[in-house]
Amino acid sequence: MTSTNACKELPCAMPDVAKQPHTGPKGTLNWVGMSQIELPVFVQNLQGGRIQMLARVQAYVNLTDPDSKGIHMSRLYVALDNMLAMNDLTPEVLGATIQQFVDSHQGLSNAAYLECRFDYFERRNSLLSDNSGWKNYPVRVAASLRDGQLETEISVDVPYSSTCPCSAALARQLIQExxxxxxxxxxVTVDAQQVYAWLGTTQGIRATPHSQRSIAQVKVKLVDVVNHLPITQLIDCIENALQTPVQATVKREDEQEFARLNAANLMFCEDAARRLKQALSDDASVRDFWVRVNHMESLHAHDAVSIVVKGVENGYRDDPHEYVHPT
Incomplete structure (x- = not known):
């Protein structure tokens, strides 16, 4: 009887390469897992509504056994599918999911990392008119488990407008001239009505300060007692500190108010970073923060950048780059 006929009569065991002896170079690894996993999740808004999002997920555990071929990636995916998909994204759910990562890899791993990236849509009111519109904020939610310590992090990119104080001063000088x-x-005496009319002409306002669309990239680590993801609150904190958020639906009165707010909030990138540092330092839900403001210059071909961290022990470093992977 040939081996082929034997397999037809008896069930053949499927090969498991992972259980075969590891003959290559040995060593521990910092992180092993998967990225670009697409999962549906829910995020609660301030009104208690559940908004479904498409999250792009990264899932990792470390590999502490130098003799092991690798981890069980399918176990990571099963945990994501059972515990995260179609569920509310909360610190509790994130923590339970990465704890399952470690529990399913006993003897192989003692640390885990989970990241979800998605577009967070907020309906925002216009500045003065009775209109509103949708704004999109790229959000990253991450949870890490090291030495039994769970950390939850929120990152968000918030666009705003920044008007250069230097160019504003130069524009004022030209108007004076x-x-x-x-x-x-x-x-000695100037007719007020004549001046009023002149100021409304292109000759009257012969220069305007340059402004640019800017981006505040903010990462915060939450205190342990927070049981929800304060995404909207974080966005509000950032926009209230800067005072010049970009708009969705705009009528003429909104555009005029936007111009007024820009003139009332002239700022270099250093000013914007200091405003955010103060606002986040006063937020009781934030244990640590990392802020990078990017002013995409309209005068120069390069960007102006300022970075600040809270400065807590063993907290965020002041590296210029945006954190993408766990360190």
Whole structure:
């Protein structure tokens, strides 16, 4: 009887390469897992509504056994499918999921990392008119488990407008010079109505300060007692500190108010970073933060950047790059 016929009569065991002796180079590994996993999750808004999101997930455990061929990736996916998919994204769910990562790899792993990236849509009111529109904020939620210690992190990118204080001062000087050229340097009495009309002409406002779309990249580690993901609250904190968030639906009165807010909140990138540092330092739900503000210059071909961290022991480092993978 040939081996082929034997397999037809008796069930053949499927080969398991993972159980065969490891003959290659041996050593421990920091992280092993999967990325770009697409899963449906739910995020609760301030009104208690459940909003479904498509999350792109990364899942990792470390490999502490130098003799093992590798981890059981299918166990990571099963944990994600059973505990995270179609569930509310909360610190509790994130913590239970990565604990399952470690529990399913006893003898192989003692640390885990889980990351979910998604587009978070907020309906935002216009500045003055009775309109509102949708704004999208890229969000990253991550949880890590090391030495039995769970940490939950939220990252969000918030766009805003920044107007250069230097160019504002230079524009004011040109307007002053235009006034002197039009009405004279030695005039004691100037007709108010004439000046009012002149200011409404292109000759009256002969220069405007340059402004640019800017991005605040903010990462925060939450205190342990937080039982939800305060994404909207974090966005509100950032936009309230900066005062010039980009708009969705805009009528003329909204555009005028936006111009007024820009003039009232002139800021270099250093000013924006200091505002956010103060606002986040006052937030009781935030244990640590990392902030990078990017002013995408309209004058220069490069960006102006400022970075600040809270400065807690063993906290975020002040590296210029955005954190992507666990360290």
């Amino acid at each position: 235009g006034f002197r050229e039009t009405f004279g340097a030695d005039t």
